[in-house]
Amino acid sequence: MSTNTTGTNTTGTNTTGTKSTGTNTTDTPRTATTSAPPRALNASRTTATAARVLRQLGHDPRTIAMMILIPCVMLFLLRYVFDGSPRTFDSIGASLLGIFPLITMFLVTSIATLRERTSGTLERLLAMPLGKGDLIVGYALAFGTLAIIQSALATGLALWLLDLDVTGSPWLLLLVALLDALLGTALGLFVSAFAASEFQAVQFMPAVIFPQLLLCGLFTSRDTMHPVLEAISDVLPMSYAVDGMNEVLTHTDMTATFVRDALIVAGCALLVLGLGAATLRRRTA
């Protein structure tokens, strides 16, 4: 009751008082009814963003073809490189199923968001009622969709045509691949904030991805590395992606280690997405 009276009181003083606050009080309810609040995640704006990103890619069929075909070609190549030792193909092939989506999504997202920043469209969008979450989740949805297609094709090819011998369910392989793609999207988005040009953005790939590639256990088991490197590999998300893949490779059902690995990869992806959101500034110098 008392808050109510003070509420009407202040409005009253405002309208009779200064001019600017007067317009303020009359305008605010109108905008509130015509547009959704810009802060929260808005499902329509998010899906509109995802659809827009996919539409952009739709005008660039070559990129789509390369994203989908290159992992398949690499797996095919790998299968015959290890023609004499199918066990090696099993372990490296499974790991690569998780690494490909991470690398492609990292590259595509970092360039796409860099273009958004340099073309002025990001500034325009942030001057509009678009939430930062809408933009980031929109990108994640769009590239996640592509990642599903890419991973499904690569996994299918590896399992049924190239005789990759996996003990566990192929769905779990696909799940890890998808989480990796999300992680790649998140890393690309984050890194694009620190790149001033496409040249720099591409250089972030060896800087961010290669060390993880060397330390993730793809080339040699992590516990045989120098203890310092092993400790570093313990905090890099790609290590858990590869560990998760190897769990599926050797166990029939979902192990606790697999769940832990998947959660760590997902957690890292969300964390980096949050960091990426923090790099989107409505006001820039």
Next chain:
Amino acid sequence: MMNYSPDPPDGEAHPAKTATPDAPAIPDAPAIRAQGLTVVRGPRTVLRGLDFTVRRGKITGLLGPSGCGKSTLMRAIVGTQAKVTGTLDVLGNPAGHPALRTRIGYVTQAPSVYDDLTVRQNLDYFAAILAPGRAATDRRLENVTRAIADVDLTTHTDALAGNLSGGQRSRVSLAVALLGAPELLVLDEPTVGLDPVLRRDLWNLFHDIATQRGATLLISSHVMDEAERCHRLLLMRGGEILADDTPDALRTRTNSETVEAAFLHLVDEATAAGRTKETAR
């Protein structure tokens, strides 16, 4: 409090009063009011304590040489500029207020559209950001069709923005700002690189937007002959405002034939004043 117009007659009708039935409170409250507006970019103070107002329903030209701070001022008004100090009220809210994001249309100097989308796809997306949801589908379609017609690109709706000419692309960028009938349009050099016919058409469009839709337009330019088409002018130089007046009054005051001559006169005056100040020190 002040329901009559406090400003001297500009020789133009007052379209804002009849055309904005939805803002009945104080039609003569300025669209933009700045006091001691200062912007620092890196080591440089780009805007030095500006005081000015921009009237509602009018076309205000922002003129000055390149690098004088026009774009920074516009970015401050739309709320994308960091390190802004002083008072800057836009449509009754502090600049950058979330409630303003649907009410301001902003066109950057370089066209900010997606080159790998068609004209219509570009507009469809930005329209979906302004008015999201299935309920607004019809309104969006209407807005998009009208915006494309406004900038005369109806024959190019399905062309990729990246394949258009420079002038056409900047018109796509302008069309995005026209979506959703904003109350304030902030246009950074919208006619740069356009042929004379298109420039005339666009200026006619700007006048229509001001008179028929009652919108306020702030248009920057460094082409002085466009100044004659504005209701009011803000002349800038070196991060400061040299003059804030109607084109007629400027010419009369400086005894000049054209706004360009008036501007040069004011610049010389300011330089001379600066020199005497330095020698006095």
